[in-house]
Amino acid sequence: MKITKALLIHNDAAGSAAGGLVSSAVAVLAPAIKELDIIQTSGPGDGEKICLERGSEVDAVFILGGDGTVHECINGLTQLIHPPVVGVLPGGTCNDFVRSLGMPVDVTQSARMMLEGRTINIDLGYANGRVFTNFFGVGLITETSENIDPNLKGSLGKLSYFISTLQTIRSAVPFAFEMEADGKLIQDEAVMIYIANGRSLGSSALPFAPDALIDGQFDILIIRQTGLPLLRELLARKPEGEWQPKNDSILYYKARNIKLRTDEKKQADTDGEVYLSTPAQISVLDHKLTFLVGGPDAI
CATH class of the missing domain: 3.40.50.10330 (Probable inorganic polyphosphate/atp-NAD kinase; domain 1)
Structure with a gap:
């Protein structure tokens, strides 16, 4: 053009x-x-x-x-x-x-x-009422963003995100939630819920199909408990074809309309910005x- x-x-x-x-x-x-x-x-x-x-x-x-x-x-x-x-x-x-x-x-x-x-x-x-490009998340993802040392981020770049993640993992506390994903009711506990529109986090490719931004659906990761083996599964696999997690600590869904409630109000991270909170209604804006x-x- x-x-x-x-x-x-x-x-x-x-x-x-x-x-x-x-x-x-x-x-x-x-x-x-x-x-x-x-x-x-x-x-x-x-x-x-x-x-x-x-x-x-x-x-x-x-x-x-x-x-x-x-x-x-x-x-x-x-x-x-x-x-x-x-x-x-x-x-x-x-x-x-x-x-x-x-x-x-x-x-x-x-x-x-x-x-x-x-x-x-x-x-x-x-x-x-707000738009996001890459993700909406609660739990560990929000705590990671809030724990990042601005000076460390400036000097070490993307490495700071992983250092902060490893520091936060040690103190991750599960929370109870209820989610409606395209009408499907999910009730469980998690340390993190990550609703992805894009397919990259902390500069690493997530294991979603290449059409993540144009398929009319979110990729939903529910992390029930965490640790280094789980991080390796999420970040080591190349995004080719349909993904199904092998770790029982990860639940994976695809949906375009989501209602999320948590037992206590949780701060939400949207694209690295923390200013929204639960309960939340999340939907796809097609194209x-x-x-x-x-x-x-x-x-």
């Missing part, structure tokens, strides 16, 4: 060497786009506000930042009647949504691929936005 006017939204607080990433992106995009406005977010919620106010004015919005920046911007763009196409450039620690799209985590390569013009309509998630994905190796 022809892109004449575009926004490049970036967050200098996300990831490392963000200034250099912006320069790399601009070097590729500016010669090909007649009018490219570059905007830096200045605080929480700014990405959503910018997209809501200016998204209708352009052909494309390029988002350069981590999954949190993407989360903000997508929540602004989905409120527009006629949203522009979206390009997500890797600028964070794990770039899980970029990985789910099958795009390279190199800014220059991603930008070049996006200018090839291939697009795809992607499913998004909707939870308690809600159009994303630039470049070449044949993308989703």
Whole structure:
């Protein structure tokens, strides 16, 4: 597609060497786009506000930042009647949504691929009035996000997520829950419930089929108890074909409409941002936005 006017939204607080990433992106995009406005977010919620106010004015919005920046911007763009196409450039620690799209985590390569013009309509998630790209989770996933040392994250990148996960595992306490997944009632205890729209977590591929973002369903992982063998099963398998867990500590379902209740109110993590809570109603927004994905190796 022809892109004449575009926004490049970036967050200098996300990831490392963000200034250099912006320069790399601009070097590729500016010669090909007649009018490219570059905007830096200045605080929480700014990405959503910018997209809501200016998204209708352009052909494309390029988002350069981590999954949190993407989360903000997508929540602004989905409120527009006629949203522009979206390009997500890797600028964070794990770039899980970029990985789910099958795009390279190199800014220059991603930008070049996006200018090839291939697009795809992607499913998004909707939870308690907010949109998410990659996941909604409660339990261990939320505790992991809250336990991450910001200084450690900045210096060690994705390794910090795994260190935090291992620290949290030692103190994981099961909670009782009740879930309706497309009408199926599930009652059990878990240390984590992970409702995935994408197929990457902490920069590692999850064992879901490659069409996770376009199949109209969530992949639901219910982790009943945890430990290193379980982590190995989740993170070691390549996402090829239908997956069925071999570990009794993992329950796996697919559904598009979910009602989740917990015995006590639980904080929820959406794309790495912790501000929602249970009870929650979660549903698929079919093919809600159009994303630039470049070449044949993308989703």
